[in-house]
Amino acid sequence: MSVHTLRIDGRDLAVPEGTTLLQAAREAGIAIPTLCHLEGLSPVAACRLCLVEVEGAGKLLPACITPASEGMVVHTATPRLQDIRRTVVELLFTEGNHVCAICVANGHCELQDLAVSTGMDHSRLPYRFPDRHVDLSHPFFGLDHNRCVLCTRCVRVCDEVEGAHVWDVGWRGEHCRIIAGLEEPWGAVDACTDCGKCVEVCPTGALFHKGDTTAEKQGEPARLQALVHARRHQQWDP
């Protein structure tokens, strides 16, 4: 396997071919914020939080899907990138209805954490207050579209890990939303195995256990990662 050498934030690194900029940065202890990315699921570069500057590239590149290549010079935290990241978080907050104070995920929410880490003490963009619904048709779980950031982790985990493919992305633009089955109530989709993996990987309070009340939901991405690791390496003993 060939090795590429590159420079990230002034540090010279050597990584195996096929390593993404995000992996290379994280292995070197350089933090790049992410939201849609989750170790164990395929990357989709949907949220744009991990955009980085690569000298000579002419445009910003998402670190989660950009492979490291020989001689790359990468900047991950310039003032321009920091402003873009804060704006992305403001767009996410104002696009939906994120009322942290009464959310099941309050205190354990990746979007809430991103507001802190990007320094978002208020939104410079106006709030939309869209009219969205809540699907409570499943016996154990709920889906609150008000809190959904369309990261598609649920879509990917259900397809790639559970193999049930209950979730998809329907419609477009401001009407874009996660749909169950063929745009059916979640509880009416026979393919759902009630496994709850989508709830465990959801970064916000959009997918939740019905018994959870304010601040009670905690995501469990580590469970998914343990399962993916066990399957990949056929190591089933913890």
Next chain:
Amino acid sequence: MTSSPPARDSRARVRLATVWLAGCSGCHMSFLDLDEWLIELAERAEIVYSPVGSDRKTYPDNVDVCLVEGGVANTDNLELLRQVRARTRVLISFGDCAITANIPGMRNMLQGTDPVLRKAYLELADGSGQLPHAPGIVPELLERVLPVHELVPVELYLPGCPPSATRIRAALEPLLQGGWPELSGADLIRFG
């Protein structure tokens, strides 16, 4: 977009005000949780207008710092906010309702005042419901509950539902000393 601190004579006591608009008063309860530091605050600041610290009925001129709790939901809120802005040097958006519209803003999802009033006073009423209408007595609702900074310029943001007493002190203490607070990190700017 935090602006620099407006000039002020640092020897004089700070003229401090607090107001609440469309909020639950929880931010003010958190302000009272400052406990014994309130005594120090009273020595270093003059409380010139506040529902929890002053009997004055009209918002005074020449206020140095004002904590504004709550979103802007009706014509009374809007009128008071405009007075605050015109007469205050440092306006602090105080708590999530002021910054995001938060819980009061959830009525915005019904898309307008008329559906909100119909839902509350007719559809969910026990049969004798009627829409409130008393011009000059009951303030009219605005079409949407808005965050403070969507209506007037704001110098400082203090998120939280409510912001903890520690967080409030971190914002006020530098202002009392003629400085400017730098608020960052989960302890000081987390929503919720």
